[in-house]
Amino acid sequence: MPAIQRIRPEGLVASPAFSHVAVVPPGATTIYVGGQNSVDATGSLVGGSDVAAQSARAFENAKTALAAAGAGIGDVVQWTVLFVNGADIAAGYRAIAAGLASDEPALVTAALVAGLGVPGALVEISAVAAVLPDTAP
Template sequence: MGSIQRIRPEGLVRSPAFSHVAVVPPGATTVYVGGQNAVDADGRLLGEGDVALQSATALANARTALAAAGATLADVVQWTVLFVDGVDIGAGYGAIASELASDEPALVTAARVAGLGVPGALVEISAVAALMVGD
């Protein structure tokens, strides 16, 4: 069985933060992580008004969810990061970029949205990961 290929084709912008294409070989187990906000185990929002702290916390929650399925950040094929319109995306993404960057980074979709399901949440992070059989 092969491994996940993350491709950054010539002619497209090259970034350490994201790849453009991912190919998951047959037989891999797909792990889906639903949107994670900056809430604690009791559902309380942390870092009210602080997009950097909320981003770091949401990513930590995503990491916990991945671990529950036996996956790590390195197994992520695609991240989706939603920021509430009007927040400083540079501060939010800056708080998590170093953990997402790698020699073969995952795909990343980021968007501004009018609001999120958790009142006061400024960011939501979801992921799709792939586990290779035998990993």
């Protein structure tokens, strides 16, 4: 089965952190990870007002959710990262940059929002992933 294609076309900005287009071949299983905040297993907010700490925890929560569905970071087709208006976006991205960067990075959509559903949350991260069927003989 062909691999997932992540494309960075000439004429568009080249970034190690994101691609512009992804093509998922037929037969792949699509996995949707709902917005993950910086909360622990009890639902308590972690990281206080530190957007970097919150971003790192939200990213770890997203990775945990992916793993529960049999996927990993390399299977992510698109990340969506929402920051609350006024949060230090650069600090938030620095906290998750290593997880986003690769030779074929996923697509990334980021937005500033007025607020999130979890009181005190400064960031929310969701993902769409695709897992190809095992092609081993």
